[in-house]
Amino acid sequence: MNLDMSIFGYEFMQRALISALAVGLCAPAVGVFLVQKRLALIGDGLGHIALTGVAIGFLTGGAPMWTTLATTIAASVVMELLRSHSKTSGDVALAMMFYGGIAGGVYLTGIASDKGVANLQQYLFGSLLTAGWDEVWTIAVGGAAVALLMLVLRPWMSAIATDEQYARVAGLPVAGLNLLLLMTTAVVVSVSMRAVGLLLVSALLVIPVVTVQQFTRSFRATMHGGMAAGLLIAGAGVVASAVQDVPPGATIVLIGVACFVVTATAAALVRRVRRTWRRHLPPEGEPLEVELPRAEPSPGG
Amino acid sequence: MPVIATRGATVSYGGRAVVRGVDLAVESGEAVAVMGANGSGKSTLVKAVVGLAPLAAGAIELFGVPQRRFRNWKRVGYVPQRTGAASGVPATAAEVVAQGRLGHRLIGLPARRGDRAAVARSLEEVGLAGHAHCSVDTLSGGQQQRVLIARALATDPELLIMDEPTVGVDAETQAALAAVVADRVDAGCAVLLVTHELGPLTDRLDRAVVLADGRVVHDGEPPRPVGEHADPRHQHAHPHANGEDTDDLWGGK
Numbered sequence: 150m151n152l153d154m155s156i157f158g159y160e161f162m163q164r165a166l167i168s169a170l171a172v173g174l175c176a177p178a179v180g181v182f183l184v185q186k187r188l189a190l191i192g193d194g195l196g197h198i199a200l201t202g203v204a205i206g207f208l209t210g211g212a213p214m215w216t217t218l219a220t221t222i223a224a225s226v227v228m229e230l231l232r233s234h235s236k237t238s239g240d241v242a243l244a245m246m247f248y249g250g251i252a253g254g255v256y257l258t259g260i261a262s263d264k265g266v267a268n269l270q271q272y273l274f275g276s277l278l279t280a281g282w283d284e285v286w287t288i289a290v291g292g293a294a295v296a297l298l299m300l301v302l303r304p305w306m307s308a309i310a311t312d313e314q315y316a317r318v319a320g321l322p323v324a325g326l327n328l329l330l331l332m333t334t335a336v337v338v339s340v341s342m343r344a345v346g347l348l349l350v351s352a353l354l355v356i357p358v359v360t361v362q363q364f365t366r367s368f369r370a371t372m373h374g375g376m377a378a379g380l381l382i383a384g385a386g387v388v389a390s391a392v393q394d395v396p397p398g399a400t401i402v403l404i405g406v407a408c409f410v411v412t413a414t415a416a417a418l419v420r421r422v423r424r425t426w427r428r429h430l431p432p433e434g435e436p437l438e439v440e441l442p443r444a445e446p447s448p449g450g
Numbered sequence: 451m452p453v454i455a456t457r458g459a460t461v462s463y464g465g466r467a468v469v470r471g472v473d474l475a476v477e478s479g480e481a482v483a484v485m486g487a488n489g490s491g492k493s494t495l496v497k498a499v500v501g502l503a504p505l506a507a508g509a510i511e512l513f514g515v516p517q518r519r520f521r522n523w524k525r526v527g528y529v530p531q532r533t534g535a536a537s538g539v540p541a542t543a544a545e546v547v548a549q550g551r552l553g554h555r556l557i558g559l560p561a562r563r564g565d566r567a568a569v570a571r572s573l574e575e576v577g578l579a580g581h582a583h584c585s586v587d588t589l590s591g592g593q594q595q596r597v598l599i600a601r602a603l604a605t606d607p608e609l610l611i612m613d614e615p616t617v618g619v620d621a622e623t624q625a626a627l628a629a630v631v632a633d634r635v636d637a638g639c640a641v642l643l644v645t646h647e648l649g650p651l652t653d654r655l656d657r658a659v660v661l662a663d664g665r666v667v668h669d670g671e672p673p674r675p676v677g678e679h680a681d682p683r684h685q686h687a688h689p690h691a692n693g694e695d696t697d698d699l700w701g702g703k
Contacts, residue, residue, distance in 0.1 A: 181539055184538050184539055185538045185539040186538075187538060301558050302557070302558060304548060304549070304552060304555075304561075305552060305557055305558075307539075307541070307545070307549075308549045308552055310539075311541065311546075311549070312530065314502050314530060315528060315530050315549070315601075316549075317501070317502065318500045318501065318502065318523060318526065318528040318530075319523055319524075319528070319549065319550070319552060319553050319605070320521065320522075320523025320524060320553045321552060321553070322557075358539070362538075362539055362540055365540055366540055366542055366583070366584070366585040366588075367540060367541060367542040367545055367583070367585070368539055368540065368541040368542075368545050369545065371539050371540060
């Protein structure tokens with residue numbers, strides 16, 4: 150315990166922890182709607198596109214976070230237009246983002262050869278420990294804004310994520326909300342790339358949500374629980390990576406995956422136990438056909 | 451002024467006309483069933499009325515306003531066809547019903563007392579007051595259907611549109627549906643519903659419009675059940691048991 154505390158005496162660790170917590174809080178707030186909309190991989194798609202954005206930053210000498218933000222937002226607008234106005238199916242558009250993003254990133258980095266592809270690696274896998282204070286504040290403010298926006302818009306966002314056709318008949322601004330959801334995803338991807346890296350960013354969008362939904366009954370509890378889980382997973386990941394001196398992004402994601410596997414297994418076991426337990430009780434609500442062969446011989450039923 | 455008025459409504463999917471030149475008028479306080487075999491275009495007609503299927507020709511007016519310019523959607527309660535697939539993220543019955551109030555709320559503002567009261571009243575009306583905080587995934591098919599009906603009621607509709615609300619539901623849900631339709635019609639609401647079978651609804655309906663191959667082949671008295679189903683004491687305890695008779699009325703399948 151003393152070891153942990155002493156580590157946080159270093160300023161770079163405080164910066165790492167603040168940015169990881171901000172990302173852990175805001176990513177599941179957006180991710181819960183993406184999971185509901187069955188767009189869980191969109192974060193990965195935008196992560197790949199973001200690579201092109203980083204390379205544009207190298208090429209133009211601009212700050213990679215801002216060029217990435219601009220590129221991913223532009224990509225999310227194009228993605229939404231493709232999805233709503235053409236026959237291109239969601240997964241084809243997603244596949245194009247995966248190939249195009251990586252290829253664009255490597256190609257443009259090749260042109261800006263003085264930076265080198267090796268420099269791309271800190272954005273691919275995250276490099277929390279090298280972030281400066283101004284960068285940390287951008288992450289914290291961006292993350293807080295996204296989380297707040299999603300909390301306030303939860304009923305509307307969940308309506309369009311659950312049943313878009315109903316939302317349209319209910320008179321909700323479906324197109325605008327869809328676009329807003331993709332744009333906030335783009336913001337999350339851009340601010341999280343320092344923490345978990347572009348290739349792993351989708352994990353923080355999805356894992357906390359699918360972990361808590363094993364045990365929740367309401368959308369609200371899933372969203373709030375997911376944000377809490379994201380906070381815990383990101384915090385634990387940074388501490389664990391500092392203690393063991395390993396990359397924080399990978400540690401955060403591995404802790405998340407472990408949490409999911411444990412809770413999914415536990416939930417499956419609980420369901421199984423309940424089912425076997427119920428089998429010994431009167432078969433209320435069970436299909437009648439199952440009980441007929443045994444029930445028939447007894448007279449009067 | 452009719453609540454719904456379609457003139458020569460035609461809807462095509464991929465060049466093939468599914469609904470051909472349908473004229474339909476529904477007045478306030480009127481309950482109309484759209485009936486017909488599978489593929490007769492009845493669901494498509496209703497989707498066109500609510501703007502989910504584009505018109506190839508003709509015109510649709512809602513409350514006297516051309517449907518393309520109609521913006522006052524909170525006057526319309528819509529019950530979509532229930533899809534069997536469970537949703538990804540859990541949601542309680544109250545949360546789903548609360549979606550029906552979003553048209554009344556300014557975006558970004560919290561629910562007011564009136565919104566919460568409408569949600570509770572709607573759940574009560576379909577007999578699910580005790581299930582408000584249950585996850586929708588754990589409810590039966592009939593109960594899920596009633597949640598969707600409650601969501602449409604929560605908006606205090608002047609027009610209630612239901613797409614196949616009777617498919618695969620239990621007797622309790624059929625009875626709840628018939629009661630809801632009767633209550634709403636008494637309150638002056640117009641009801642348009644798509645169905646294969648009328649069941650307990652028969653006496654609550656003013657008219658039935660029967661489609662075949664996208665055209666109206668009957669517009670008037672709802673078809674009466676025949677045989678033992680004509681007996682007023684006959685209880686439709688098995689929701690699927692009278693399907694054959696109603697289908698036979700339109701020439702099979």
